[in-house]
Amino acid sequence: MAEQGVNHGRRRFLTATTAVVGGVGGVFAAVPFIKAWQPSARAQTAGAPVIADISKLEVGARVIEMWRGQPVWIIRRTPEVVAALASQDGRLKDAQSANIEQQPDYARNETRSRKPEIAVMVGICTHLGCSPTFVPEMLPQAFDGEWKGGFYCPCHNSRFDMAGRVYQGVPAPDNLRVPPYFFIDDNTIMIGLDADPKAA
Numbered sequence: 001m002a003e004q005g006v007n008h009g010r011r012r013f014l015t016a017t018t019a020v021v022g023g024v025g026g027v028f029a030a031v032p033f034i035k036a037w038q039p040s041a042r043a044q045t046a047g048a049p050v051i052a053d054i055s056k057l058e059v060g061a062r063v064i065e066m067w068r069g070q071p072v073w074i075i076r077r078t079p080e081v082v083a084a085l086a087s088q089d090g091r092l093k094d095a096q097s098a099n100i101e102q103q104p105d106y107a108r109n110e111t112r113s114r115k116p117e118i119a120v121m122v123g124i125c126t127h128l129g130c131s132p133t134f135v136p137e138m139l140p141q142a143f144d145g146e147w148k149g150g151f152y153c154p155c156h157n158s159r160f161d162m163a164g165r166v167y168q169g170v171p172a173p174d175n176l177r178v179p180p181y182f183f184i185d186d187n188t189i190m191i192g193l194d195a196d197p198k199a200a
């Protein structure tokens, strides 16, 4: 399935290339090479990696990409949020990311991420699969008087901090999952691969 999708994508790319070169040949050089990597929607559903442009992602905001039919959240955390993460360790079930199935090795750190300010995680509650609500404000909430920002699942009141770490005393058993990903450049993330296979 995935190969079919890639082939379709390549065919479209070649068609587009022909049209551009035939019309205004010089413009071809300006077509971002990165576009050639974009798989079709069908291939994305089947599991192909997805490219996320975070150039317009503001500090404190979140963008959602779909990968393997799942929402992947990308958040540009504020310095205050990053600094507050350690203060939550004593309230969490797995502050040190001991469950190795919930993140790649490069995300087994204090921020569960490759870069402290950029969080990447699958937005599905580890209890029964609801989609938690993004509550970035570092203010007391009705569900947590010591809230430092994070995610609240309204289905059965599970809470996760801004690194996707689950709090104690809630039904969700595990931290939110961190998918494989790497930075193509500062503003571009490849979701679904740990590293650029062409660089191996």
Ligand code: FES
Pocket (backbone or CB within 6 Å): 125, 126, 127, 128, 129, 130, 153, 154, 155, 156, 157, 158, 171, 172
């Ligand atoms: S599905 Fe999130 S708490 Fe139950």
